[in-house]
Amino acid sequence: MLIDLRSDTVTRPTPAMLDAMAAAQVGDDVFGEDPSINALEELATQMFGMEKALFCPSGTMTNQIAIKCHTQPGDEVICDELSHVYQYEGGGIASNAGASVRLLQGNRGQLNAELVSSGINNPDDVHKAVSRLVVVENTANRGGGSYYQWEDLVRIGEVARKNNLSYHIDGARLFNALVATNQTAQQYGHLFDSISICLSKGLGAPVGSLLLGKADFIKKARRVRKVFGGGMRQAGMLAAAGTYALQHHVDRLQIDHNHAKAIAEVLSGKSFIKSILPVETNILIAECNADFDLPGFINQMREKGILFFSLSPNRFRMVTHLDITSDMIHTLTETIKSFN
Numbered sequence: 623m624l625i626d627l628r629s630d631t632v633t634r635p636t637p638a639m640l641d642a643m644a645a646a647q648v649g650d651d652v653f654g655e656d657p658s659i660n661a662l663e664e665l666a667t668q669m670f671g672m673e674k675a676l677f678c679p680s681g682t683m684t685n686q687i688a689i690k691c692h693t694q695p696g697d698e699v700i701c702d703e704l705s706h707v708y709q710y711e712g713g714g715i716a717s718n719a720g721a722s723v724r725l726l727q728g729n730r731g732q733l734n735a736e737l738v739s740s741g742i743n744n745p746d747d748v749h750k751a752v753s754r755l756v757v758v759e760n761t762a763n764r765g766g767g768s769y770y771q772w773e774d775l776v777r778i779g780e781v782a783r784k785n786n787l788s789y790h791i792d793g794a795r796l797f798n799a800l801v802a803t804n805q806t807a808q809q810y811g812h813l814f815d816s817i818s819i820c821l822s823k824g825l826g827a828p829v830g831s832l833l834l835g836k837a838d839f840i841k842k843a844r845r846v847r848k849v850f851g852g853g854m855r856q857a858g859m860l861a862a863a864g865t866y867a868l869q870h871h872v873d874r875l876q877i878d879h880n881h882a883k884a885i886a887e888v889l890s891g892k893s894f895i896k897s898i899l900p901v902e903t904n905i906l907i908a909e910c911n912a913d914f915d916l917p918g919f920i921n922q923m924r925e926k927g928i929l930f931f932s933l934s935p936n937r938f939r940m941v942t943h944l945d946i947t948s949d950m951i952h953t954l955t956e957t958i959k960s961f962n
């Protein structure tokens with residue numbers, strides 16, 4: 623039994639999801655003729671109360687399409703220094719959109735209105751790039767799965783609007799935030815110009831992300847998706863998995879959050895742990911004492927079938943998800959307890 627806590631992307635489709643995939647009606651989506659993709663896009667549109675949605679192969683693509691559609695070459699994108707769009711999308715902001723980036727030092731991957739305000743260039747100063755877009759991430763991956771308070775997102779939105787900036791959210795794990803708070807998808811649909819959600823993380827679909835926005839924005843995004851090579855044909859099987867995930871795997875994210883908290887509780891009693899970022903959703907980031915042999919710990923755990931990554935010489939990350947059962951959490955916590 624492998625206990626794979628490296629990422630919530632390692633989930634496999636469940637038997638029921640595979641049934642839904644096998645039963646999917648398909649067509650050519652570049653022609654807009656795949657009924658399963660159209661149904662998924664419609665479902666997401668309804669959930670968020672937005673005009674249109676676009677099914678894409680990955681969350682990187684939905685983010686990159688959004689950035690490209692919101693900016694012109696030379697414009698500046700404002701985001702947290704830890705954000706996925708900057709750290710983990712291969713420099714795509716520069717190479718796909720030709721935009722530059724203003725990195726802000728937020729709190730656990732989260733920006734606030736004052737910080738965003740301080741990062742906006744004077745539009746009348748010809749020396750400066752034109753600030754065009756604010757990107758926030760919720761939950762924040764490198765922030766340890768931290769979620770935003772709703773009021774903070776609203777205030778950032780006010781600053782963006784006042785300064786004519788677009789407002790995009792990288793919601794790869796937005797459903798984790800929704801489940802952990804009393805925020806709703808509709809609120810997000812109302813606040814943001816564009817939203818990216820991943821179906822292939824804790825929701826358990828094998829592939830796929832959605833970009834949501836206004837009709838004219840998604841029309842533009844559909845063209846950019848084609849340019850990026852992301853126009854898919856009979857991909858309705860994948861969309862059926864996504865629809866199944868949205869219908870059946872959202873509420874259960876609470877289980878993943880409980881599992882992550884259970885791991886944190888046991889780890890916090892270990893002498894080699896220096897600190898753990900507050901566990902708000904399904905990601906746990908812990909820092910070990912400087913003299914602790916973290917690679918040795920990771921290797922010993924791997925020999926017992928428990929997989930996770932280090933983020934730096936003395937920090938590691940564990941991510942809970944659909945394929946992590948309560949039995950596995952029991953095995954894991956007992957293994958940690960016995961480690962010294």
Ligand SMILES: *Cc1c(COP(=O)(O)O)cnc(C)c1O
Binds near residue numbers: 679682683792
């Ligand atoms: C995983 C992730 C993405 C998208 O990743 P893909 O692997 O391209 O689907 C985007 N943003 C965040 C915060 C993520 O964690």
